Amino acid sequence: MKIIGKALKNIPWEDKPHGFSGIVWRHSGNPIIGWNPTPSTARVYNSSVIPWGDGFAGVFRADHKDGKARIHIGFSQDAINWKIEDDPIHWLDQSGKPYEPNYSYDPRLVEVEGIYYIIWCTDFGGAALGLGMTRDFRTFIRLENPFIPFNRNGVLFPRRINGKFLLLSRPSDSGHTPFGDIFLSESPDLVHWGRHRRIMQKGGSGWWQSVKIGAGAVPIETSEGWLLFYHGVSGTCNGFVYSFGAAILDIDNPSRVLYRTRDYLLTPEKPYETSGFVPNVVFPCAALSDAATGRIAIYYGAADTYSALAYTCAEDLISYIKANSELLAGDAEEYR
Numbered sequence: 001m002k003i004i005g006k007a008l009k010n011i012p013w014e015d016k017p018h019g020f021s022g023i024v025w026r027h028s029g030n031p032i033i034g035w036n037p038t039p040s041t042a043r044v045y046n047s048s049v050i051p052w053g054d055g056f057a058g059v060f061r062a063d064h065k066d067g068k069a070r071i072h073i074g075f076s077q078d079a080i081n082w083k084i085e086d087d088p089i090h091w092l093d094q095s096g097k098p099y100e101p102n103y104s105y106d107p108r109l110v111e112v113e114g115i116y117y118i119i120w121c122t123d124f125g126g127a128a129l130g131l132g133m134t135r136d137f138r139t140f141i142r143l144e145n146p147f148i149p150f151n152r153n154g155v156l157f158p159r160r161i162n163g164k165f166l167l168l169s170r171p172s173d174s175g176h177t178p179f180g181d182i183f184l185s186e187s188p189d190l191v192h193w194g195r196h197r198r199i200m201q202k203g204g205s206g207w208w209q210s211v212k213i214g215a216g217a218v219p220i221e222t223s224e225g226w227l228l229f230y231h232g233v234s235g236t237c238n239g240f241v242y243s244f245g246a247a248i249l250d251i252d253n254p255s256r257v258l259y260r261t262r263d264y265l266l267t268p269e270k271p272y273e274t275s276g277f278v279p280n281v282v283f284p285c286a287a288l289s290d291a292a293t294g295r296i297a298i299y300y301g302a303a304d305t306y307s308a309l310a311y312t313c314a315e316d317l318i319s320y321i322k323a324n325s326e327l328l329a330g331d332a333e334e335y336r
Helices: 314-323
Strands: 039-051 054-064 069-074 104-112 115-123 126-135 140-142 152-155 166-169 181-185 194-200 212-215 221-222 223-234 239-249 256-258 282-290 295-302 305-312
Touching: 039 181, 039 282, 039 295, 054 104, 054 115, 104 152, 104 282, 115 152, 126 152, 126 256, 126 295, 152 212, 166 212, 181 212, 181 221, 194 256, 221 314, 223 282, 239 282, 239 314, 295 314, 305 314
Parallel strands: 039 104
Antiparallel strands: 039 054, 054 069, 069 104, 104 115, 115 126, 126 140, 152 166, 166 181, 181 194, 212 223, 221 223, 223 239, 239 256, 282 295, 295 305
C-alpha cells in the first residue's frame, strides 16, 4: 500500500500524538490561518495548495469585508505559514481580455501535464463550476465553464486516464441543496464534457453523510486505487454538520468505488471547527503527499472561518478504509 508519485521531502508533518487511536490527527498549531489575514479580507478557508519551486503555492478562498468571496494567491516555504496577497486573482479570457467572475470560492488546484488548473464555484446564472489555468501563478486564464448550474465541488484528476481528463462534481437542484451525489465526467480537451457517471451517493447506515456529499482534495494515486477525501453532511435541529471521510476508486475506471469509509475520519470537535461564521464544518480541499514516506497532509476549512491542517499515513489509512468499508447501491459498478 503505497503512494504512486513524487517524493516531497518538505511536506509539513507532525507525528501522531502519543496515545491517539484515530487515523487522522490535527496539526498542533491549528488554525494555520485565522481572522483578518490581509487588510481587505476577513476569512480565508476552503483553499487548495500545491508544491511550487522550492516551496508551495496556493489558491485561497477569501471572504472580503464586503462579504463577497474571491480567490487570492499565496506562497509559503513550509506550507504552514502563508503570505497571501491582498489583491485577488485577476482573470483574463483566452484572447487576453479581462474576464472577472461575479464571485469565486472553494477552489481546487491541480497540476496536469505542467499546467496548473483551478476549479472553483462561480456565478453562471447560479452556482456553477469555473475553470482556469496558470503556468506561473501570475497570469490566470479563464477557460470555458464545464457545466451549467447548479454544480459545485469540482475536482480534476491529476493525470489523464485512457486519454481523457476526468472531473468530479456534485450537481444539485440549487446552490446549497440536494441532489447530493458525486458524479464523474470526462473530456478530451477541457471544453467538451460527457460520459457522465454517478460514482458515489449520499447515505449509508449512519447519518454523517445522509444529506449530501462532495469531492474534496485532488485524488491521490496509490497502489490500491485513487484515494479521495470527500465531505459528508448531516442535518441536525441546529443546522448542517460537515465531516469528512475517504474512498478508494478503481485506478483505471474511477467511476467504480472499491472501498468507502463507513464512519467519518474527522468531524467538528475543536473550538475553531464548532464556532465561527458557519459553525460545525470541516471541509477538505487539498492534500499534499510524499511517495517516499506515505505521509499525507490534509488542508481543510474550519467553520467557514479558518484554515486548518491534519495528517495521516497512506498505509494506515488505506488499511483502515478497507477494513471499515461500506458501499452503497451503485458504488461498485459503473452507474449510468
